[in-house]
Every structure is written in C-alpha cells, then in structure tokens.
Amino acid sequence: MLITCPYCGARDAHEFTYLGDAELIDRPDPAGPEAEAAFHAHVYLRDNPAGPHRELWYHGSGCRQWLTVTRDTRTHAIASVVAAARPEVAR
Amino acid sequence: MRYSLLNVVVNGLTGNRFAKPAWRDPAPKPAYDVIIVGGGGHGLATAYYLAKVHGIRNVAVLEKGYIGSGNAGRNTTIIRSNYLLPGNEPFYEWSMKLWEGLEQDLNYNVMVSQRGIVNLYHSDAQRDAYARRGNAMRLAGVDAELLDRATLKAMIPFLDYDNARFPIHGGLMQRRAGTARHDAVVWGYARAADALGVDIIQNCEVTGFSRAADGRVTGVETTRGAIAGGKIGLAVAGSTSRLGKMLGLRLPIESVPLQAFVSEGLKPLIPGVITFGMGHFYISQSDKGGLVFGGDIDAYNSYAQRGNLPVVEDVCEGGMALMPMIGRLRMLRQWAGLCDMTMDGSPIIDTGPYPGLYLNTGWNYGGFKATPASGWCFAHTIATDAPHAFNAEMRLDRFRTGRLIDEKGAGATPVLH
Ligand SMILES: Cc1cc2nc3c(=O)[nH]c(=O)nc-3n(C[C@H](O)[C@H](O)[C@H](O)COP(=O)(O)OP(=O)(O)OC[C@H]3O[C@@H](n4cnc5c(N)ncnc54)[C@H](O)[C@@H]3O)c2cc1C
Ligand SMILES: [Zn+2]
Numbered sequence: 001m002l003i004t005c006p007y008c009g010a011r012d013a014h015e016f017t018y019l020g021d022a023e024l025i026d027r028p029d030p031a032g033p034e035a036e037a038a039f040h041a042h043v044y045l046r047d048n049p050a051g052p053h054r055e056l057w058y059h060g061s062g063c064r065q066w067l068t069v070t071r072d073t074r075t076h077a078i079a080s081v082v083a084a085a086r087p088e089v090a091r
Numbered sequence: 092m093r094y095s096l097l098n099v100v101v102n103g104l105t106g107n108r109f110a111k112p113a114w115r116d117p118a119p120k121p122a123y124d125v126i127i128v129g130g131g132g133h134g135l136a137t138a139y140y141l142a143k144v145h146g147i148r149n150v151a152v153l154e155k156g157y158i159g160s161g162n163a164g165r166n167t168t169i170i171r172s173n174y175l176l177p178g179n180e181p182f183y184e185w186s187m188k189l190w191e192g193l194e195q196d197l198n199y200n201v202m203v204s205q206r207g208i209v210n211l212y213h214s215d216a217q218r219d220a221y222a223r224r225g226n227a228m229r230l231a232g233v234d235a236e237l238l239d240r241a242t243l244k245a246m247i248p249f250l251d252y253d254n255a256r257f258p259i260h261g262g263l264m265q266r267r268a269g270t271a272r273h274d275a276v277v278w279g280y281a282r283a284a285d286a287l288g289v290d291i292i293q294n295c296e297v298t299g300f301s302r303a304a305d306g307r308v309t310g311v312e313t314t315r316g317a318i319a320g321g322k323i324g325l326a327v328a329g330s331t332s333r334l335g336k337m338l339g340l341r342l343p344i345e346s347v348p349l350q351a352f353v354s355e356g357l358k359p360l361i362p363g364v365i366t367f368g369m370g371h372f373y374i375s376q377s378d379k380g381g382l383v384f385g386g387d388i389d390a391y392n393s394y395a396q397r398g399n400l401p402v403v404e405d406v407c408e409g410g411m412a413l414m415p416m417i418g419r420l421r422m423l424r425q426w427a428g429l430c431d432m433t434m435d436g437s438p439i440i441d442t443g444p445y446p447g448l449y450l451n452t453g454w455n456y457g458g459f460k461a462t463p464a465s466g467w468c469f470a471h472t473i474a475t476d477a478p479h480a481f482n483a484e485m486r487l488d489r490f491r492t493g494r495l496i497d498e499k500g501a502g503a504t505p506v507l508h
Contacts, residue, residue, distance in 0.1 A: 001399045014401040018391040018506060020345065043503050044434045044490040045341040048332035050394040073346075073394050 004081050007063040015061035021046055022054035022068050025086055050074055056084060094198050113278060114285035119292050119318050123151045125473060126311060126320035128297045128334065130154025131163035132273075132459065133451055134326035135280035135291070136466020137473070139197075142287035144467070145474035150289045151320075152281075153313060155296035159277035162328050162458065165396075165428035167351050167383050169364050169375065170460040171208050171268035172233050175224045178484030178496035179437060180231040185481050186464030187233075187267060193463060199279030202272035202378065207363035209243065209262035211250075211413075217369075221263035228265070236264045247365065250414055257369050257412065268364065270375055276462060299337050308338070308447040324449040324473050326465075329394070329429025331452040340444065342452070343434040343490045345505040348389040348427040349456045350398040352406065354420045356380030365413070372409025381423065384410060388430060388456055390506035398427040430456050435489075436508030437496035440468050440482040449473045450487060455508055 001013040028038035053073050058066055066084035071077065092098070092111060102110045125141055127134045130152050141147040154160075170190055172183035189196075190203050212218045218237070225235035239261045244252060252259045281291050292315070299312035300323070310319035325334055329346045357380050366373040374384040386406035389398040403425065410417055433439065433453035438461065441450050451469045454461060468482040478485070484496055501507040 012401070013399055014404075020392075020504075020506075040491050041341070044343040046332070046343070046345055047336075047341060048345050048392060049336070050330075050333050050346075053392055055392065071391075073392050076393065076395055076399075 001076050001078075003057060003067070003069060003078060005059050005062055005065075005067060006081060006083055007065060008059065011059070011062055015059060016057045016067075017060050019056040019058065022056050022084075024056060025084065052079065113282040114291055117290045117292065119151060119153075119295065119313070119315050120290065122310075122319035123290070124149040124321045125324065126150075126318060126322070127152045127324045127326055128311065129161070129325065129327035129330075130158035130277075130281075130291065130293065131161045131326065131328055132159075132276050132280065132462035133163075133328070133454070133465045133469065134324075135277060135284055136462050137324060137326060137451065137469040138289040138291075138466075139280050139284040139287070140467050140470035141474060142284060142289055145470060147474055148288035150284075151318065152284070152289060152291045153295045153297055153311065153318070154291070154293045155314075157293050158281055158291060159274055162428040162430070162454075163277050163462075164274055165351065165426060166273055166459040167373070167375070167385050168270040168273045168459060169208065169268070169373075170203070170271055171265055171364075172460070173208065173210070173224065173228055173235065173263070173265045173268065175227050175498055176496055177231075179498065180228065180233065182464050182468070182481040182485070183460065184231060184233050185467070186461050189463030189467065190271060191267075193279070197279040197283045199275065199282060200272075201275045201279050203269065204271070204378070205267050205269040206375075207264060207266045208268035208366065209238065209247070209264050209363065210366045210368060211259050211262045213257040213260055213369055218260060225263050234265055234267050236266070238262050238264050247362065249360075249416055250365075251412065254412055257367075270364065270377075271459075272378075273459060276459075280466070297334065302445075306445050308445050320447075322447055322449060322473050324451060324469060326451040326469065328452065328454055328458065329431045331431050331450075333394075338445065338448070343487075344453060345392050345432050346394055347391065347430050347432050347506060348393045348395065348398040349385065349430045350389065350402055350406070350425060350427045351383065351385045352403075352425045353377070353423050354382040354384075354417070355423050357382065357420075367409060367413045370409035370412050371405055372413055374410065374414075382417065382420065388432070388506060389427070394429060396427055396429055430454070432456075432505035432508060434503040434505060435495040435497040436499060436501065436505075438465070438485050439487050440465065440472055440485045441478065441487045442472055442476055444487060
C-alpha cells in the first residue's frame with residue numbers, strides 16, 4: 001500500500017501510523033446535551049464500513065503531519081489524501 | 092455413520108466407493124426455530140450444542156461461501172486458556188475442557204494436540220507480569236508454570252537466548268495448551284450438527300433482515316430466498332459490522348487483517364507453541380512439518396482478506412531475532428483473515444440488542460481456541476434468553492456501563508489489542 005502524502009509524495013505504508021475513522025477528530029462537547037451518550041458513541045462505536053472509509057493516518061517517518069485518507073476497505077485503493085482538517089486534535 | 096478404525100480400514104481398502112458425504116446439502120426450508128448466520132467454527136458449534144444440549148433441532152446454519160472459508164480455515168490453530176481476567180479465564184478454560192473431550196464427543200478426529208505453549212519474557216518487569224498472569228490462571232484452576240532460562244534452554248535450545256535487545260530470561264508455560272486441526276473442527280461440528288438434524292446451507296448469503304413492527308427480528312433475506320426464524324444468531328466474525336448495518340446497528344468493532352505464514356516442511360523441530368510478544372512473532376510446527384507463524388495484525392480497517400508487506404517484513408524480522416536458524420527457510424504460503432477487533436479486545440456473546448436477535452462477535456485474533464465454549468455459551472444464550480455464567484461479562488452494553496474486559500489495558504484502540 002502506497003499513500004501519496006500531499007507534502008512528501010507517494011510513500012510506503014510503513015512510514016505511517018493509523019489512528020482510525022476520521023470522525024475521531026470531532027470530539028463531542030462534554031458540556032453539551034446527551035454528552036454521555038455522545039461520548040459512548042465517539043469512544044466505542046464505529047461504522048466500520050466495507051467500502052470507502054475516511055480515516056486518519058500520521059506520517060511519522062516523513063513530514064509528521066496528520067492526513068485524512070479516503071480508502072476502500074475492500075480493495076485498499078486510495079481515492080484521496082489531504083491534510084487533516086484540524087491536525088491539532090488528530091492525536 | 093459412526094467413524095471407527097474398522098470404518099477407516101474398510102473404506103480405505105474399497106477406495107472410498109461406499110463412503111457417504113459427512114453432511115447433507117439441504118435446500119433452505121421456509122422457516123426455522125433458530126437461524127445461525129455464519130458457518131465458521133462458532134456458528135457450527137452453536138448449532139451443534141443447540142441440538143445436543145438444548146434439544147433445539149429445527150436449526151439452520153447459513154453460510155455465504157463454503158463452511159470454514161472465513162477465519163475458521165485461516166487461523167494458526169493455537170488453543171490455550173492463559174488469560175488474566177475473571178471475565179475471560181473461566182470461559183477459555185471451559186473451552187479447553189471441551190477441546191479435551193471433543194474428539195470423543197463429535198466422533199471426529201480434530202487432532203487436538205496438547206503440545207504446550209510458552210510465552211517468553213525478557214525483563215524482570217515482564218517476568219512479574221507473567222507471574223501475575225500465571226497466578227491468576229492457577230487461582231482459576233488452570234495449569235501454569237513459570238520457567239527459568241535454564242529450564243527453557245533445555246527444552247527449546249535453538250532460540251537466541253543472548254539477543255542484545257531481548258535476551259530470553261524465561262517463559263510462562265501452559266502445558267495443556269497446544270493446537271488443533273482447524274478444518275477438521277469445522278467439519279467435525281458440521282457433521283455432528285447435521286446428524287442431529289441441523290440444516291447446513293452453503294452459498295447462502297444473508298443480504299437483509301425482516302422485522303416486525305415492534306422491532307423484533309423475524310427472518311432473513313438471502314441469496315437463496317427469504318427464511319423466517321424464531322430466533323436469529325449472528326456468528327459472522329469479521330463481517331459483523333456489515334450485518335449490523337443492515338439492522339441499523341453501530342458496533343464497538345473494527346475489522347482488520349491478520350496474516351499467517353507457512354514454511355516448507357521440515358522434520359520435527361519445534362516441540363510446542365512459542366510466542367515472542369516483544370518481537371511480534373509466534374510459531375509452531377504443523378503435523379505436516381511446515382512452520383506456522385505470524386505476528387501483529389495489519390493495523391488498519393480492511394475487508395480485503397489480505398495484508399501488506401510491512402507486516403510480512405516485521406514478522407520475518409521477529410522470527411530471525413528469535414531463532415536465526417530459520418534464515419534459510421523458504422516461505423511457502425501467506426494469507427490473511429478478517430478479524431473482528433473490539434474496543435477492549437474481548438468478545439461479545441449476548442442477547443439483543445433487538446428481540447429475536449443474538450450476537451456472537453468480537454473474537455479479535457484469538458477466537459479459534461474459543462470455538463467450543465463460544466458455541467456452548469451462544470447456544471445457551473439463544474435457548475434460554477440469558478447468558479451462561481461463562482459469558483456473563485461478555486455483554487454488548489459493557490462499553491456503556493464501563494465493565495470492560497481489557498486484558499492489555501490498551502483502551503479503546505482495537506489495533507493495539
Ligand atoms: C491469520 C489468523 C490467525 C489466527 N490464529 C488464531 C490462533 O492461533 N488461535 C486462535 O484462537 N484464534 C486465531 N485466530 C482467530 C480465529 O480464527 C477467529 O477468531 C475465529 O475463527 C472466528 O470465529 P469463526 O470461526 O466463527 O469465524 P469465521 O470462520 O470467519 O466465520 C464467519 C463466517 O460468516 C460468514 N459470513 C459472513 N457474512 C455472511 C453473510 N452475510 N451471510 C452468511 N454468511 C456470512 C463468513 O463467510 C464466514 O464463513 C486467527 C485469525 C486469523 C485471521
Ligand atoms: Zn508526509
């Protein structure tokens with residue numbers, strides 16, 4: 001699997017670390033309504049789709065940026081790689 | 092037909108001309124008391140114990156491909172009961188006890204071989220952690236021994252004991268652990284369930300569910316037509332989220348690949364199972380002589396049933412670090428399965444979350460050893476609408492209530508379990 005980093009170009013998957021579904025960036029508001037249910041869903045529940053999946057990868061052996069990769073989980077084909085929208089929370 | 096030595100001899104001498112198929116190939120009936128989705132080890136074992144222990148025989152197992160085409164036929168066949176936590180250990184020990192009598196029970200040679208497992212340790216801290224695990228096992232009535240370096244060296248002389256980064260100080264041993272023949276486990280349960288009246292229906296993919304107005308799950312839609320079911324159990328391992336989606340369920344699961352490798356055949360070399368956790372490597376030798384080994388999961392979501400090269404490299408590096416003598420060995424085959432990783436690394440066997448629905452999932456990379464107990468407990472859960480004592484903690488709502496069973500303490504990061 002090659003991931004084409006927008007900063008570094010096509011690099012071996014070995015250089016990257018996977019975090020998971022890109023929705024992990026959107027942390028619920030702990031003071032919001034239904035915060036407990038929202039955190040249960042945020043921490044534990046996943047769509048885990050068979051098909052296109054937006055997911056977070058960290059280019060640790062390269063530019064050390066967080067990336068949002070859209071990848072088909074049935075084929076590993078990568079449709080797009082962009083800088084993560086809010087890298088400061090993509091940890 | 093009961094299998095026996097006489098039977099083997101007669102069929103062998105007559106070129107198997109009078110041998111019968113081991114199970115029927117029935118067309119699906121319009122309705123069953125219980126439908127089990129998934130013809131892996133767990134689904135078939137569930138059907139068998141439903142029929143045998145609970146007298147529920149109007150049962151179908153629906154399999155989208157052929158039985159054993161999923162993880163049941165792809166795993167590295169290690170069976171063990173060396174868990175730490177009270178929510179897990181009695182369950183896995185019950186599985187081990189069922190393994191110990193499985194061949195007699197099924198009248199089928201599943202090749203259970205209690206050749207032992209050793210988990211290596213490389214530091215004082217790791218030794219203490221294994222001592223704790225071993226003590227927990229013994230408190231649960233399970234065999235465990237902490238072996239020092241000299242004992243281990245006499246038993247397995249060919250390891251690199253003086254590895255600069257991970258010198259081997261000893262290991263935690265469970266002698267009753269070992270391996271079983273994975274395909275035979277599938278076939279043995281299928282044959283025994285079939286003999287009790289269970290319909291095993293292959294090439295029958297579940298594509299949807301029928302629901303009553305109150306939400307009850309009342310049947311399945313399949314590539315071979317609609318089938319009604321009084322109770323419907325899912326035992327589809329890595330495909331659970333896909334079926335969950337058809338039911339509007341989001342689950343605490345990520346599906347990831349785990350690869351396995353087999354070398355060319357050798358004379359007997361490795362006495363049991365050896366795990367080198369620090370190096371992400373484990374190995375045993377099959378009865379045919381090939382070295383069977385593996386390591387870490389590929390750490391990303393996938394349904395492709397194949398992995399990538401970084402893990403191949405990582406596994407082979409681990410192997411070379413542990414036992415440099417395998418450096419000239421040729422690797423014959425490599426493949427991957429689809430692991431249903433949960434958020435705490437432990438399985439789910441539960442009723443619900445809708446009436447008429449039952450869940451068996453979350454086996455991570457270690458559900459082969461669980462096959463007998465999983466079938467036993469899932470059958471109990473379906474038949475009585477309540478979990479058995481052995482799966483009492485393996486509930487779906489534990490992620491909401493906080494009663495996690497997290498052996499590694501890795502938290503809600505499935506790829507770290
Ligand atoms: C490489 C590898 C090595 C492993 N090594 C070990 C080990 O050494 N020890 C150990 O204990 N565990 C091991 N495991 C884990 C173990 O194999 C699994 O946890 C276990 O097999 C899962 O249960 P199962 O046998 O019922 O699953 P599966 O065999 O995967 O059964 C699920 C079945 O559901 C079917 N299915 C899916 N969707 C549908 C549908 N829509 N309709 C109908 N049917 C459907 C699939 O085709 C499949 O046959 C390993 C796994 C892998 C991949
Ligand atoms: Zn980069």
